[in-house]
Amino acid sequence: AHVHRSNLAVRSCSHRFAWKQKRTMSAEASSGSFRLGMCQMAVGDDKIKNLQTAFDAVRQVTAEGAQVVMLPEIFVCPYDMQGLPAYAEEVPDRLEDAKEGVHDYSVWIRKIAKENKCWLIAGSIPEKRD
Numbered sequence: 001a002h003v004h005r006s007n008l009a010v011r012s013c014s015h016r017f018a019w020k021q022k023r024t025m026s027a028e029a030s031s032g033s034f035r036l037g038m039c040q041m042a043v044g045d046d047k048i049k050n051l052q053t054a055f056d057a058v059r060q061v062t063a064e065g066a067q068v069v070m071l072p073e074i075f076v077c078p079y080d081m082q083g084l085p086a087y088a089e090e091v092p093d094r095l096e097d098a099k100e101g102v103h104d105y106s107v108w109i110r111k112i113a114k115e116n117k118c119w120l121i122a123g124s125i126p127e128k129r130d
Contacts (some may be wrong), residue, residue, distance in 0.1 A: 008098055010102075011078065013067075023068075033062055034065050034067045034068050035068070036070065037058070037061025037064070037068070037069040037070070038069075039058065039072065040072055041053050041054065041075060043078055044078070045078060045098065048085060048104075050075060050076050053107070055108070058113075058116050058120065059115075062116040066118060067119065068105030068118060069118050069119070070123070071122050071123040074121050075122070075123045084126040087109065087125075089126070090103060091128075098120060
């Protein structure tokens with residue numbers, strides 16, 4: 001995984017898959033600036049291997065001080081519009097309702113953010129809709 005680092009000052013960051021796992025951030029972060037880790041990774045056909053690669057990349061940038069981490073678009077499967085339905089999962093309304101085996105992406109994303117004590121913007125994932 002390639003890792004890009006940057007210091008940014010922003011007013012707000014909002015995304016459906018941005019989950020905060022820490023109750024408080026440093027005084028520097030609360031004043032409007034934070035350390036951002038951007039992860040670029042090779043993606044293959046194995047979704048669990050892709051999730052593990054993402055986990056390793058997040059672990060690396062948070063160890064280097066990132067407080068907010070961005071994963072790439074479609075980081076869990078190959079970017080192939082015809083193949084996306086095979087990887088699609090239901091996304092629960094509340095992250096707390098995510099169940100392993102049903103909502104694997106949501107479970108892993110939550111686990112990655114929680115264990116690395118960071119905000120995680122998880123790119124995009126193929127979502128199954130009713």
